[in-house]
Amino acid sequence: MRIDVSELLRTSRGTLSFSFSELLTGCGNEIDGYIFDTPVEFIGNLENINGVLRVVGSLKAEYKNTCSRCLENLKGGLSLDIHESIVEDGSDDDPDVYTYKDGIADIGRIAQDNIILNMPMRLICSEDCKGLCPLCGVNLNVSQCDCGKDHFDSRFSKLEGYFKDKKPND
Ligand SMILES: [Zn+2]
Numbered sequence: 001m002r003i004d005v006s007e008l009l010r011t012s013r014g015t016l017s018f019s020f021s022e023l024l025t026g027c028g029n030e031i032d033g034y035i036f037d038t039p040v041e042f043i044g045n046l047e048n049i050n051g052v053l054r055v056v057g058s059l060k061a062e063y064k065n066t067c068s069r070c071l072e073n074l075k076g077g078l079s080l081d082i083h084e085s086i087v088e089d090g091s092d093d094d095p096d097v098y099t100y101k102d103g104i105a106d107i108g109r110i111a112q113d114n115i116i117l118n119m120p121m122r123l124i125c126s127e128d129c130k131g132l133c134p135l136c137g138v139n140l141n142v143s144q145c146d147c148g149k150d151h152f153d154s155r156f157s158k159l160e161g162y163f164k165d166k167k168p169n170d
């Protein structure tokens, strides 16, 4: 998402509109298990305010992931308002500021950082999701199992008997 801002920098208070529809790069389209395999749309304006570029825009991204309880595939989307500034490279010691260099501003990192900040911490298919049975792995939203009813299967029953038969200090 590279923008040639050399003309804009020559015009005080000038603006430049941009529109991108690109795959996220630099993160392999995956952030913390969230898959971004469709283009991210980022449109907006840059304004030159005494050499600081003000970015105002909106960003849309779609992601795929699985429900953290039942592991069903899920899709979701983000729709974000973006307000950031880009300063000339070398004009600020803070490594976290966004910079432009040689008349080029790359707003890909702005897109990526805003996506990371706004992703849901945990994804569930529904508040009522029953998840998977921890013993047999069955999806409890679609079927039932008998695990909850009888925790001890035959192997454990035999073991119980073994301990009972054993005399103390034997
Ligand atoms: Zn679920």
Ligand SMILES: [Zn+2]
Residues within 6 Å of the ligand: 133, 134, 135, 136, 137, 138, 145, 146, 147, 148
């Ligand atoms: Zn079960």
